[in-house]
Amino acid sequence: MMKILDTSRAAPDEYVEFRATGESVKGEFHCSACGYGVTIVRALPLCPMCGGSSWEQSTWSPFGRASKLL
Helix, strand or coil, X not given: CCCCCCCCCCCCCCCCXXXXXXXXXXXXXXXCCCCCEEEECCECCCCXXXXXXXXXXXXXXXXXHXXXXX
């Protein structure tokens, strides 16, 4: 049985920009196919988990990780 993952991290009316493998970027990104996360300060790689080539930038907040601990 195949499980379908919802990789959408935005509300239906919000625009989500995808980045392609090879683009020079800086920040945190998630594979749009499997959700694998990377922190990059260079060109985006192929996803090491699924081989995907489309990435979505994670929304960053200085308190994002701390709020998950509460």
